[in-house]
Amino acid sequence: MKAARMHEYGKAPILEDVPVPDIQPDEILVQVKACGMCRSDVQLVDGYFRKYADIPPPITLGHEITGIVHKIGGVVPKVAGFQEGDHVVVAPGWGDGVCRHCLVGNTHICPNVRWPGFGPYGGFAEFLPVPARYLVKANRRLKFEQIAPLTDAGMTPYRGIKKLRDAGALGPNRIVGVLGIGGLGGYAVQYAKLLGGGATVVAFARNSAKLAVAEEYGVDHVINIKGKSSKDIAKELSNATGQGDLDAIIDCAGAPEMMQLGFSLLAISGHYVDVGLVGDRVDIPLFPRVSREQTFHGSYWGNNTDLTEVMALAAKDKIRHTIKLFKFDEINENIDLLRTGDIVGRAVMKW
Numbered sequence: 001m002k003a004a005r006m007h008e009y010g011k012a013p014i015l016e017d018v019p020v021p022d023i024q025p026d027e028i029l030v031q032v033k034a035c036g037m038c039r040s041d042v043q044l045v046d047g048y049f050r051k052y053a054d055i056p057p058p059i060t061l062g063h064e065i066t067g068i069v070h071k072i073g074g075v076v077p078k079v080a081g082f083q084e085g086d087h088v089v090v091a092p093g094w095g096d097g098v099c100r101h102c103l104v105g106n107t108h109i110c111p112n113v114r115w116p117g118f119g120p121y122g123g124f125a126e127f128l129p130v131p132a133r134y135l136v137k138a139n140r141r142l143k144f145e146q147i148a149p150l151t152d153a154g155m156t157p158y159r160g161i162k163k164l165r166d167a168g169a170l171g172p173n174r175i176v177g178v179l180g181i182g183g184l185g186g187y188a189v190q191y192a193k194l195l196g197g198g199a200t201v202v203a204f205a206r207n208s209a210k211l212a213v214a215e216e217y218g219v220d221h222v223i224n225i226k227g228k229s230s231k232d233i234a235k236e237l238s239n240a241t242g243q244g245d246l247d248a249i250i251d252c253a254g255a256p257e258m259m260q261l262g263f264s265l266l267a268i269s270g271h272y273v274d275v276g277l278v279g280d281r282v283d284i285p286l287f288p289r290v291s292r293e294q295t296f297h298g299s300y301w302g303n304n305t306d307l308t309e310v311m312a313l314a315a316k317d318k319i320r321h322t323i324k325l326f327k328f329d330e331i332n333e334n335i336d337l338l339r340t341g342d343i344v345g346r347a348v349m350k351w
């Protein structure tokens with residue numbers, strides 16, 4: 001089969017022929033139909049994660065995976081209901097199943113977690129083995145290229161918005177800021193509207209083509225922050241909404257300057273959830289965080305429940321997509337485009 005494998009950090013993945021993988025008895029062999037490309041694929045190649053997890057090459061990239069059930073392992077329970085030909089999406093965080101995080105369903109933050117696309121097998125290949133419990137069935141009516149990104153770009157902000165909702169940060173008299181309108185931000189805007197309980201949603205980005213996507217998805221206001229001071233941005237926010245700060249923030253960028261802006265706009269008792277990983281450090285004043293009783297939430301990817309809920313929203317046609325299709329042979333040029341921020345919406349490889 002064909003696979004895009006990274007053999008050395010800092011070098012482009014090699015598109016090569018490798019054997020079709022075997023499966024363990026509890027696994028299902030998935031024939032990949034589409035795989036989204038994530039900024040973290042670029043970061044993996046560039047070595048961003050090495051100080052946290054130095055995964056040994058060769059690594060098959062691609063973790064936004066959908067496909068069809070090709071072969072079912074011998075001990076996969078019948079009650080799981082899988083049949084060859086079923087359409088499935090791959091839940092990304094494969095836990096050990098025994099720690100306390102796994103036991104409450106948060107397998108994606110298991111200390112012994114494995115991720116497809118960050119090891120021997122990934123979605124930029126024709127097949128990959130997946131433990132059966134990490135497959136979620138997809139409605140056959142949905143397009144593969146639309147559901148592939150729902151396993152990360154379309155799920156990660158969903159979990160983040162749920163954290164804001166569960167913290168009581170949303171509601172009709174609240175202003176929610178979505179920082180960064182890239183692959184994740186377009187979905188974050190939609191979830192802020194769907195789960196926000198009537199909150200006013202404001203998108204912040206530096207690129208007007210990306211802000212246009214947020215507008216298409218029903219955001220209440222957009223603010224182009226390019227070259228503007230945080231004071232001017234607060235004024236623009238106040239003019240747009242009648243309030244110069246944000247009760248809740250979902251940060252889909254995680255860039256240092258964006259985080260400084262976000263915290264400078266965060267209201268008293270505000271909640272800030274970050275799902276973006278563009279930067280790796282943040283330097284912000286401490287006193288306002290304490291005196292204004294603000295809360296920061298890390299929110300990482302999502303679990304099977306999050307994915308199941310997102311797939312249910314998709315099946316009800318509640319989620320809209322901005323997809324740029326590409327072919328397997330075009331993986332490396334798309335990695336370069338993503339690195340420079342030149343992709344609007346999500347780039348998805350389709351076989």
Ligand SMILES: [Zn+2]
Pocket residue numbers: 095096097098099100101102103107110111112
């Ligand atoms: Zn675990």
